[in-house]
Amino acid sequence: MRDRGVPSTSPARASSRRSSYSIDVILFTPRGKQLAALCVRAGDPRARERWILPYDEAAPGESLDEAARRIAREASGADPTWIEQLGAFGDDRRHPTNAPLSVAFVAVVPAGAVEGASEDRAWFGVSEPPVLPPRQRAMLDGALEALRTRMDHAPIAFRLLPAMFTLSELQQMYELLLGKRLHKASFRRALQAAFLVEPTDEWRSEGRGRPAQFFRFSPRKRRGGRRGVRFDLLS
Amino acid sequence: MRDRGVPSTSPARASSRRSSYSIDVILFTPRGKQLAALCVRAGDPRARERWILPYDEAAPGESLDEAARRIAREASGADPTWIEQLGAFGDDRRHPTNAPLSVAFVAVVPAGAVEGASEDRAWFGVSEPPVLPPRQRAMLDGALEALRTRMDHAPIAFRLLPAMFTLSELQQMYELLLGKRLHKASFRRALQAAFLVEPTDEWRSEGRGRPAQFFRFSPRKRRGGRRGVRFDLLS
DNA sequence: TCAATAGTGTCTGTTAGACATTATGGA
DNA sequence: TCCATAATGTCTAACAGACACTATTGA
Numbered sequence: 376m377r378d379r380g381v382p383s384t385s386p387a388r389a390s391s392r393r394s395s396y397s398i399d400v401i402l403f404t405p406r407g408k409q410l411a412a413l414c415v416r417a418g419d420p421r422a423r424e425r426w427i428l429p430y431d432e433a434a435p436g437e438s439l440d441e442a443a444r445r446i447a448r449e450a451s452g453a454d455p456t457w458i459e460q461l462g463a464f465g466d467d468r469r470h471p472t473n474a475p476l477s478v479a480f481v482a483v484v485p486a487g488a489v490e491g492a493s494e495d496r497a498w499f500g501v502s503e504p505p506v507l508p509p510r511q512r513a514m515l516d517g518a519l520e521a522l523r524t525r526m527d528h529a530p531i532a533f534r535l536l537p538a539m540f541t542l543s544e545l546q547q548m549y550e551l552l553l554g555k556r557l558h559k560a561s562f563r564r565a566l567q568a569a570f571l572v573e574p575t576d577e578w579r580s581e582g583r584g585r586p587a588q589f590f591r592f593s594p595r596k597r598r599g600g601r602r603g604v605r606f607d608l609l610s
Numbered sequence: 611m612r613d614r615g616v617p618s619t620s621p622a623r624a625s626s627r628r629s630s631y632s633i634d635v636i637l638f639t640p641r642g643k644q645l646a647a648l649c650v651r652a653g654d655p656r657a658r659e660r661w662i663l664p665y666d667e668a669a670p671g672e673s674l675d676e677a678a679r680r681i682a683r684e685a686s687g688a689d690p691t692w693i694e695q696l697g698a699f700g701d702d703r704r705h706p707t708n709a710p711l712s713v714a715f716v717a718v719v720p721a722g723a724v725e726g727a728s729e730d731r732a733w734f735g736v737s738e739p740p741v742l743p744p745r746q747r748a749m750l751d752g753a754l755e756a757l758r759t760r761m762d763h764a765p766i767a768f769r770l771l772p773a774m775f776t777l778s779e780l781q782q783m784y785e786l787l788l789g790k791r792l793h794k795a796s797f798r799r800a801l802q803a804a805f806l807v808e809p810t811d812e813w814r815s816e817g818r819g820r821p822a823q824f825f826r827f828s829p830r831k832r833r834g835g836r837r838g839v840r841f842d843l844l845s
Numbered sequence: 846t847c848a849a850t851a852g853t854g855t856c857t858g859t860t861a862g863a864c865a866t867t868a869t870g871g872a
Numbered sequence: 873t874c875c876a877t878a879a880t881g882t883c884t885a886a887c888a889g890a891c892a893c894t895a896t897t898g899a
Contacts (some may be wrong), residue, residue, distance in 0.1 A: 439700035462700040463713040569841035584877025585869040599705035606804035818848025820896035
């Protein structure tokens with residue numbers, strides 16, 4: 376998070392062909408009441424008005440994950456606080472590189488960690504994405520869905536908050552990520568049952584209502600796993 | 611499922627280098643009380659005693675999914691009834707091709723559709739896998755986990771059963787896939803609430819107990835989505 | 846009749862969601 | 873005092889798991 380400074384040399388784009396596949400990163404950040412995804416200007420001078428998702432190729436000796444983290448950092452100016460592979464996209468939909476294969480990663484970065492828009496990059500709310508190359512459009516749709524389904528198993532919401540946070544802030548982050556409202560009492564009961572947070576001695580001073588207690592993320596051992604069988608085959 | 615006959619020419623292995631990544635298939639079939647995964651003999655003559663997962667490269671003009679289906683068919687002699695991408699594996703763990711990147715697919719095929727072991731292939735119970743190249747070992751582990759988590763959203767169990775089946779057969783398939791016992795009454799209640807099956811007029815004649823009614827898979831519209839928030843961050 | 850399997854009814858503990866209430870600060 | 877927000881208590885419907893029971897066939 377200390378690593379700032381966007382390189383002035385064309386970031387997030389391959390300058391030479393090293394391999395036959397691209398690594399694309401869908402980087403989300405909370406903005407207002409919804410998520411926003413990072414896009415950069417197309418490298419092709421004939422299409423400078425088009426927006427694309429940041430991508431690059433893996434450098435020699437660089438693993439997929441290392442390359443994805445680097446691409447996210449170069450494109451946004453900050454290290455992503457969570458990143459996971461989405462999958463490989465190899466259909467014949469167009470990609471800026473015309474590479475036959477692309478490996479997509481989903482990542483998030485806290486709101487305060489990145490600068491806003493600039494000449495070469497912009498954040499688009501997920502409800503109004505720009506026109507993207509077809510393959511990247513499929514990645515963006517898949518990334519949002521994967522982000523929401525993986526929230527159950529990865530501490531994504533916590534990685535978007537400071538080390539200490541109020542339960543209302545945590546719930547708002549969950550609501551922003553899931554795109555739906557949650558029930559306050561149920562949310563806190565489930566949180567307590569999961570032993571995911573512990574209270575601190577700090578209280579929030581600002582605001583005009585009752586002060587809120589700050590909590591920190593401290594996952595503990597869990598008792599039994601999920602009960603029952605789920606049949607969520609349709610919506 | 612009519613497509614039988616294993617080609618006598620070395621299947622499931624690339625004969626020439628067309629691209630820089632491999633496509634690997636982890637194909638499961640029910641065998642007894644557990645799943646078994648298909649392995650083939652290593653192509654390298656110096657390692658004919660080693661087992662590997664079937665793989666190949668994509669043919670020109672062939673999509674990832676098409677190639678994966680073809681590889682599964684060539685290796686097992688039958689079309690998989692369900693197949694989905696697992697992800698890209700690009701770490702520096704060894705792969706038979708030494709390709710820098712592999713795209714893995716998980717697939718299943720019903721028990722009756724494939725022949726058993728032969729000189730060039732064998733089914734290994736998931737609890738006693740053979741020694742595999744490190745990258746393929748990671749794929750196998752990931753495939754089993756993905757299979758179980760994706761059962762909620764994909765009709766995997768139904769694709770492993772004939773068009774008509776009894777509820778006991780369906781439950782046994784779920785138990786085999788999940789690797790744990792399920793409660794009969796709860797299983798049937800959840801099944802009814804999900805509107806996933808409909809009864810037929812057929813009854814099972816064999817067996818010495820009370821005849822069982824045959825059902826067929828017929829998913830209907832669902833009412834509201836999943837309730838609540840889940841915090842399954844640990845175990 | 847017994848054995849074996851299919852299918853169902855009922856009870857109980859848990860939990861999600863709704864609602865109401867109390868607590869605590871600032872304006 | 874009033875307002876805004878935090879935090880909690882209570883009620884209810886839904887549901888998972890356990891258990892028992894009935895039903896129906898073959899040996």
